Amino acid sequence: MKKAFLTAVLTVVLVACATSPTGRRQLMLVSPDQAIAASRTAYLQQMAAFEEKGLLSKDEALIERVQLITGRLVAQAVQQFPKTADWEWSVAVIDDPETVNAWAMAGGRMAIYTGLIEQTQATDDEIAQVMGHEIAHALANHTAEKMSVAMASQLGVIAVGIKTEDARAMAGAAVAATLAVNLPFSRTAETEADLIGIELAARAGYHPEAAVTLWRKMAEAGGDGPPQFLSTHPSPGNRQEKLAALVPRMMPLYEAPGERPVYPVRIAR
Numbered sequence: 001m002k003k004a005f006l007t008a009v010l011t012v013v014l015v016a017c018a019t020s021p022t023g024r025r026q027l028m029l030v031s032p033d034q035a036i037a038a039s040r041t042a043y044l045q046q047m048a049a050f051e052e053k054g055l056l057s058k059d060e061a062l063i064e065r066v067q068l069i070t071g072r073l074v075a076q077a078v079q080q081f082p083k084t085a086d087w088e089w090s091v092a093v094i095d096d097p098e099t100v101n102a103w104a105m106a107g108g109r110m111a112i113y114t115g116l117i118e119q120t121q122a123t124d125d126e127i128a129q130v131m132g133h134e135i136a137h138a139l140a141n142h143t144a145e146k147m148s149v150a151m152a153s154q155l156g157v158i159a160v161g162i163k164t165e166d167a168r169a170m171a172g173a174a175v176a177a178t179l180a181v182n183l184p185f186s187r188t189a190e191t192e193a194d195l196i197g198i199e200l201a202a203r204a205g206y207h208p209e210a211a212v213t214l215w216r217k218m219a220e221a222g223g224d225g226p227p228q229f230l231s232t233h234p235s236p237g238n239r240q241e242k243l244a245a246l247v248p249r250m251m252p253l254y255e256a257p258g259e260r261p262v263y264p265v266r267i268a269r
Contacts, residue, residue, distance in 0.1 A: 132206075
């Protein structure tokens, strides 16, 4: 029985594949739509918790700044990936000066912490690199992929006789929140988000060199240890060099003439 079940599991894993925007093959036991639905619930719960603690920023100038930058990036994302026009694009500015972090859930629900902006003294171009990177995770369905890898691991455990309750719980909103915010993406996903994000930022009119200066500042902001953003976004030692190598390719996109549209991104308040 266990052999037959394991064979069935392996068959599901082999056929449940998708292709990322860079052409990479992805495991997709959880569909992007399922991840988006779970993330929506998780995001609303998280925002309610932030609001209850008074952590949603009231700084209108900062909120407008983040909204404008994010709106220009999302406009490019929707242009490149038209299906995402149906997403509930939103961003929260979390008033937490000690936390150097940002994240995105499936379906375009994002957050950035004031600590990231303040401790790095981030320019608009550098904030664009942060948000572009996070938008890229959403565009590439990295949350669904991460949930799928976790589910595949659970299915493997079931195959050797463990109860199924944990696997069924994988679809829960609490798990979606944990996967989206607390657990790191793979280095492959991080490299992919770097590539997609720097291109989105360049198309939106933000200087690609800022990707290099951003990560330098992020490392310096660590002090005695890496900031949370780096701990949840694993980075190879040569990340800055890889980004620097992309800059010449991105400059024509940055220098292209024409208006940069702004998408109406909702602000979580």
